[in-house]
Amino acid sequence: MPANVSKVLVQTQDFSVADEYALIADDYRDGAVVTFVGKVRDFNYGGMVTDLTLEHYPGMTEEVLSQIIVEARERWSLNKVTIIHRVGTMALGDQIVFIGVTSAHRKAAFSAGEFLIDFLKTKAPFWKLESGEAGKNWLDAKDADEQAAKMWDIP
Amino acid sequence: MINILFFAQIRELLGESSIQVEAIAEITTAEELRANLASKNEQWGKVLASDKLLVAVNQTISRWDMQVEDGDEVAFFPPVTGG
Numbered sequence: 001m002p003a004n005v006s007k008v009l010v011q012t013q014d015f016s017v018a019d020e021y022a023l024i025a026d027d028y029r030d031g032a033v034v035t036f037v038g039k040v041r042d043f044n045y046g047g048m049v050t051d052l053t054l055e056h057y058p059g060m061t062e063e064v065l066s067q068i069i070v071e072a073r074e075r076w077s078l079n080k081v082t083i084i085h086r087v088g089t090m091a092l093g094d095q096i097v098f099i100g101v102t103s104a105h106r107k108a109a110f111s112a113g114e115f116l117i118d119f120l121k122t123k124a125p126f127w128k129l130e131s132g133e134a135g136k137n138w139l140d141a142k143d144a145d146e147q148a149a150k151m152w153d154i155p
Numbered sequence: 156m157i158n159i160l161f162f163a164q165i166r167e168l169l170g171e172s173s174i175q176v177e178a179i180a181e182i183t184t185a186e187e188l189r190a191n192l193a194s195k196n197e198q199w200g201k202v203l204a205s206d207k208l209l210v211a212v213n214q215t216i217s218r219w220d221m222q223v224e225d226g227d228e229v230a231f232f233p234p235v236t237g238g
């Protein structure tokens with residue numbers, strides 16, 4: 001039986017959801033494929049947004065994303081897991097992040113997908129800089145994201 | 156030498172993305188390193204005093220009492236906002 005496959009990429013270029021889906025959806029042992037795509041939207045708390053720049057900590061980022069996947073695999077029986085996160089400047093509507101998870105049953109894939117994005121948002125060293133009507137603005141970390149990640153704490 | 160990195164608005168406010176400092180006996184923890192850097196001038200003191208500031212020692216988020224020694228990579232940055 002082939003080993004479970006994890007893939008972590010941090011890159012400036014865009015990704016193809018169709019290609020990434022095809023790569024993780026080719027195993028007959030899996031009954032479930034869950035994907036999530038995060039995109040650049042046109043508003044935030046500071047008003048209209050025109051573009052978004054993502055900065056990260058090279059080296060640490062990849063390590064943290066790999067560790068988050070290890071933690072997800074400890075909680076659920078997963079087959080393939082892919083995380084792709086873009087850095088650099090992105091326009092409205094551009095894709096920022098891709099998360100793909102496969103498993104025998106849907107519940108594990110859904111839960112793990114949500115866990116991965118919740119943890120990524122609070123643990124992985126990425127920072128968002130918005131450009132908009134009011135100039136450039138570094139986004140503040142949101143308490144809601146921290147609460148979402150805490151929800152997964154094992155009592 | 157201790158290799159120090161700054162990210163996001165901390166990097167912008169300090170005007171530096173990385174610096175190196177001599178490992179000295181007075182700097183044994185991340186907190187002492189922060190205090191040492193903060194004494195550079197008023198701006199650095201203000202920026203590095205932020206209670207939201209995070210520290211990573213050798214690419215792992217650490218507590219402020221984490222040991223720091225010669226050859227380490229220490230990064231200061233604000234709370235993360237990716238995804």
